[in-house]
Amino acid sequence: MSAPSTVAVPKLDSENAVREALSLMKHLDKGELQEIMDSEENLDNILRDLEEIKKIEVNREMLTASNRSLAEFNLKIEPQLNQGRQQLIEAHERREMLQAQFQSNKAKLDTLSDQYSSDTTTALLQTAVAQAEEDSEKTVDTFLDGKMSMEDFIQTFMPQKALHHLRRVKAEKLTELLQQRRSGQCSYKF
DSSP states (O other): OOOOOOOOOOOOOHHHHHHHHHHHHTTSOHHHHHHHHHOHHHHHHHHHHSHHHHHHHHHHHHHHHHHHHHHHHHHHHHHHHHHHHHHHHHHHHHHHHHHHHHHHHHHHHHHHHHHSOHHHHHHHHHHHHHHHHHHHHHHHHHHHTTOSOHHHHHHHHHHHHHHHHHHHHHHHHHHHHHHHHHHTOOOOOO
């Protein structure tokens, strides 16, 4: 739905209006001129008959119709404007909420990043590797001492050894990445 077009307002050609009024009045005698001067109604009638004044009246009517049409159009689209305004308000509020969440999450990330440096993480991971290896060795010793059945040994030892290998691979890879980063060969950062 497009808005109705507006009407351009032409300027009053005052020189033309004065010339027209003078040409009408120069044919009048002194008595008729006096009659016009004495009666505002007669003067108004003469002025209303001038072409420039008629043009102004027509333009005024066109402007009134145009304004009415624009007002009606505005009233028709007011619900859409109100709905759009409400959606904009909701979107702004949602953005504000997301911005606050982002800032909160970023602060948490910064805190965690400060708590766990890459060297600390490597040391913790290597400690976990040693712990997993120790746990699997204890399971082997328990089995060899005859305190555990073959079935229990397999069910316990296999996950422990898998965890040990997984942690060892992660620790080695992390150490390798840190060495590459320190030597400038790695293009990304932790």
